[in-house]
Amino acid sequence: MVFYQPSSARVVLEMIEQVCIGADDLFYDLGSGLGQVPILVHLLTGASCRGIEFEPAYCAYARRVATRLKLPRVRFLINADLRATDYADGLSSSSTRHARGQMLQNVLNKLAADTRGHNVAICTYGPCTAVVTHLPWLQRADDGTRYPTLGIFRRA
Numbered sequence: 204m205v206f207y208q209p210s211s212a213r214v215v216l217e218m219i220e221q222v223c224i225g226a227d228d229l230f231y232d233l234g235s236g237l238g239q240v241p242i243l244v245h246l247l248t249g250a251s252c253r254g255i256e257f258e259p260a261y262c263a264y265a266r267r268v269a270t271r272l273k274l275p276r277v278r279f280l281i282n283a284d285l286r287a288t289d290y291a292d293g294l295s296s297s298s299t300r301h302a303r304g305q306m307l308q309n310v311l312n313k314l315a316a317d318t319r320g321h322n323v324a325i326c327t328y329g330p331c332t333a334v335v336t337h338l339p340w341l342q343r344a345d346d347g348t349r350y351p352t353l354g355i356f357r358r359a
């Protein structure tokens with residue numbers, strides 16, 4: 204549904220720093236592709252990480268890497284559609300990037316419902332940041348990042 208474009212490590216490092224992700228957090232990457240983001244976040248913070256990925260081949264690769272690195276707290280949900288995933292299990296932080304249009308709206312509606320009452324940070328990168336900035340249930344929480352389209356939001 205969207206083309207594959209990995210996030211650069213620099214942006215992931217900035218997100219980790221701005222959100223202050225720690226070992227007690229649970230981090231989701233929505234559309235985790237080959238798995239670099241959840242693996243990097245876990246290695247640097249100790250947080251439990253989940254990757255949601257629709258494409259089985261990407262997910263299989265990500266699982267192989269996590270297994271070889273012996274990272275049992277990094278899990279990849281295979282054939283999972285991020286519009287239908289349940290995010291209500293103590294979500295602390297999640298990132299989404301290239302979704303747009305109705306697809307993005309569906310994901311945001313799901314996040315709005317599932318994260319009610321949770322202390323959650325939602326991180327965006329790319330064009331979707333401009334859309335998320337206008338949502339009434341989220342407020343911008345970063346203090347200005349080095350990357351114009353990286354956004355950190357918390358529930359209003």
Ligand SMILES: C[S@@+](CC[C@H](N)C(=O)[O-])C[C@H]1O[C@@H](n2cnc3c(N)ncnc32)[C@H](O)[C@@H]1O
Pocket residue numbers: 204205206207208209210232233234235236237238239240255256257258261283284285286300301
């Ligand atoms: C641009 S890649 C991002 C990969 C990784 N998160 C990163 O930042 O490096 C987006 C990923 O989202 C996946 N994707 C697209 N629509 C999806 C959906 N509805 N459910 C789950 N994954 C989806 C694609 O297969 C692709 O691997």
